[in-house]
Amino acid sequence: MCQQTSQDRQGKKGGGVALYIKNVHTWTEVEMNVGDSCVESLWVKLKGVKNEGDIMLGVYYRPPSQVEEVDEAFFKQLTKLSKAQDLVVMGDFNYPDICWETNTARHRLSNKFLDCIGDNFLFQKVEKATRGEAVLDLVLTNREELVENLKVEDSIGDSDHEIIEFMILRKGRRETSTIEVMDFRKADFDKLRELVGKVPWEARLKGKTTEESWKYFKGTLLRAQKQTIPLCRKDRKYGKRPAWLNKEILHDLKIKKESYKKWKLGQLTKDEYRQATRECRGKIRKAKAQNEIKLATGIKGNKKTFYKYIKSKRKTKDRVGPLLSEEGEAVTGNLEMAEMLNDFFVSVFTEKSGGVPNVVNTSRERVSLEDRIHKEQVKNHLGKLDVSKSPGPDEMHPRILKELIEEVSEPLAMIFEKSWQTGEIPEDWKRANIVPIYKKGNKNNPGNYRPVSLTSVPGKIMEQVIKEIICKHLEGNKVIGNSQHGFVKNKSCQTNLIAFFDKITSLVDKGEAVDVIYLDFSKAFDTVSHDILIDKLGKYNLDRATIRWVHNWLDNRSQRVVVNGSKSCW
Template sequence: MPSLNIYYQNVRGLRTKTNNFFRNVCLNSYDVIVITETWLVDSINSCELFDGRYLVWRRDRDYTRTLQKLGGGVLIAVRKDLVAMERYDWRSSTEDIWITITLKKLRPSVTYYIHICGLYLCKENSGSSFNTQLLNFTHNLNNLMSSYPLDVFIIMGDFNFGNDVKWCKSPDGAELVPEEISDSSLVEFFDCVSTYSLSQFNGIRNVNGRMLDLVFSNSTLTVEEIDNALAVPVDVHHKTLHIQANFIQFHTLHENSTKKYMFNKGDYECVNNALIQVDWHDYLCSVALDEAVTRFYEKLYEIRDKFIPVKSVRRQSYPPWYNTALIKILAEKHKYHSKYKRYGNLSDYHSFSLLKMRAEELEQTCFNNYIDIIEASIVSNPRSFWSYVKSKKCTFVLPNIMRYGETVAETGQEITNLFADYFHATFQQPDSDLTSTQFLNDHDVNISISSIEISSDRVLKLLKSLDINKSGGPDLIPPIFIVKCAESLLLPVCTLFKRSLSEGTVPNIWKSAFITPVFKSGDKADVSNYRPISKLCLFAKILERIVHTEVYSVLASKLGDSQHGF
């Protein structure tokens, strides 16, 4: 039976540990990672801590409010193929963060939810006192448990109860019960815990014999100490915990393998010969413009399929310094770890330990070689350096549950439609009383699009100037294909450009675009917090550049507020 594997650690600050933490995260495959006392600030991006496999939610301490320089902060990272969302409205005045994971059981078919909370309770120089924070959290927990009585709750964090609570093992199970509570301010919290059948499962004590980090749940959990911590060195007052919750089946977003054309390995001599042999004038001038463009692409796709190799790929989330040998070792390590957990065979554990040691050593070597290569080529190949810097600044990982108003989407298609609805709703309709002809007449503009000359030399120059490292648009023709076939494509492209301008029509496919939602700020699960970026077909962009050069100088001072675009 599969289990939900949760990693928990009070790290006592991540500011100086980001590099090693990131690499250790890459070497492991936890479903959920909960970190307290992160000490993070806005200038440290989540991409410096987690690779693309995870969705990350943070609640950094407000140092302006607390008049502190260090301390506090919590984060939760969830594997991105799990359906998870942050419950921003569940936060209390405590440093807590809540996420909900949707789980499904096949037989019988049931959808249920697990709510995970990471929190940190402490005294602050300014702001809420410890007792006030605990009281607010208790009231909030009471409301949530009463509102969702059938759901599973897992609450973990640094409660800082210290010697105020003495714990003893329950004779009935793995949980611990409070034997003695010396601080009366804690009584209301434990009354709430008892009312809703929450049990405490962490019995691992720190170097002083205390348990500062607690794990509560209304479902049975297994809590173990683990040696291979993600953040090192490990603070002696806070043990690193591995928490397991057994469930029947995860509800994940399915990611299909895709067919990828290897354009960099294409036979472009054959491609160019095939393009030259086409009678483009007869092929493109005997039908309407949209049909001509369709024919143009059909011929390109036909030639592409003949001379460009294809391979089936599935998106990988490994760092760029991982090589094939390391990836295979990680897969074997995971296999033997799963076998040991299932059967308890010591030989499987020894194999797992050996592979774990090999993986760490090889990862260190791979990373050092990667950094050495980047540093050595910073002058000759600065792109590699800036790609590495960019990977530490941003990542594009959408939550698996998105909402727009009262509508919630959980599948890839539903989320796509939700973004489409929002972006369409923000479109500003032009003034219906103002036609393009009236606009030109009113502003005394004397220009005709059809009079723009399409120069073969200029079109060829633009075709060859495309950046071959960029991707293509909705027509799926990348720059490398166009650049390597520029002279063979010149005739059909010029023919289509001339027809488009003379007929005053833009082909439909050139009006289509790939839309990428870019996060602005706020709740990542709310589509209204994103702005769209469009990726057009490259042929359309070239035509746009030609037209822009001719008309912009004439129209620049005449454009109104309704002239806009993404």
């Protein structure tokens, strides 16, 4: 059963607009102070359930002969309501000359409508013709991913317009984050260095396995970290103060607020209140402009802050979902989306056969003593850490490791050496938090998200150490051919293109025919056989200890997807 709300055309037959809303929904009609009597539009606010936000729904009919004044009245309505969290407007707009592929039009009124859409950051979702060869019926939204699965179907009865069917994928209100992160501004790094530096690491790690040594190191560091670095909410309800909001602006805002109260009490005239408002607004605009100039001029030294500011100004956010289940139902819960994405990412991975490959061609049984992992080597890698990066599941933050470079390089070198010689990999190093990053296409399709892994920082350093060992062997024995450009030092896509075009142009100059075939393997890194890679290392005479380490590094890895702090199962 549905409820109906409508606005009939006054004084004439035909026209008018109506909305039919199922009884399960709670809604209220929104009265507009602009153009109510002349604009054939209807607006309702559909109330969200649980943690879902409200949706502003609008329906509009524009007669082909509508005058410009009525167009302007509707534009004012659209401008006012486009500030809603979620907005969907549908109807017969009657702009047959607009080409939606190029966003251009022949007539002046049509161009004014396009300007209105652009000024309010609205998206037009209908791509196929709805009457003849023209796109007359439109669906507008202020959040691109809000409207999905739009179809243009056959008309009903005597209507000469096609039916438009679409889904509104509702997204819940932004929940207050419960994620706690370290507040480095209040950290006591001197005390932390003292606590970690006094540990006799050689004696404490002696006789322990790699896993036991790692757990002791991790536990010691996390306990000291807890004593010296307080925690704070990652995303508090009221957020951080904008960079432009300084003490002077705060003082002016306070004066403006007090002026409003005095005006209401009759202690100030309206002109005096308006003057205070104008002064405050002018200073805010100036402060915002100065902040943007500062960000632009300092982009070379602080790219992260610049792009964070740009991202905050975008209407469409790169959030995850909502996703569509196999049954076609919208999934909006963070935990449910995390589980769905985790299942999908795992499904594209090709299982390899078990067991260590039989490496028959290697003659090196052991690693020579001069190839051991030293403290200075670990310090070199710690010094290159990007402190702005996130930690992995083991909570080892790169900022902490870099701050304590002198204190942690020795125990890490011991753990790395044990791991290399024995082939034992700590469980923490083989786990990953997966952050889904939207690529392109429909946001409700899990296949349109790319998994980005956040793994253990010490584990990644160990991985770099092993990589150096392997590369040193391959380069020394001239295993890699000149035609290999990917993942090779001092080579890149650019060097590959130069070599490629040099070869092609030389053949063309000789008058020879040239055929070029490009191959792009879908999800190549996810489906490559680990056993084949390990077998190749053995055939290139790499030592057994390193081969065993690489095999164990790739074996029995686990992951979980994290969406807005909610974690899927491993």
